[in-house]
Amino acid sequence: MLDDKDIQKMMEVFPTKDDLKEAVENLVTKDDFNDLQTSVDAYVKKADAYFQEMVMLSHKVDRHEKWFHQIAEKLGMKLEY
Numbered sequence: 001m002l003d004d005k006d007i008q009k010m011m012e013v014f015p016t017k018d019d020l021k022e023a024v025e026n027l028v029t030k031d032d033f034n035d036l037q038t039s040v041d042a043y044v045k046k047a048d049a050y051f052q053e054m055v056m057l058s059h060k061v062d063r064h065e066k067w068f069h070q071i072a073e074k075l076g077m078k079l080e081y
Helices: 003-013 017-025 028-073
Strands: none
Touching: none
């Protein structure tokens, strides 16, 4: 037969109703996940736009550098880095 000590030991090991209610309240919901997914999607969109801008800027700088070399060649100058 179970005595008070045994019941007390079991209460320390097994979760109570209140423990389970608290655990359920702290679970992540679909809305929480959707909010996170929306945030990640927005960040990815911004990162992709930034990457595309950097690629375009790199091409623009390369084009300007080519022009500078062409101008220097026509002027008989040597450009040094």
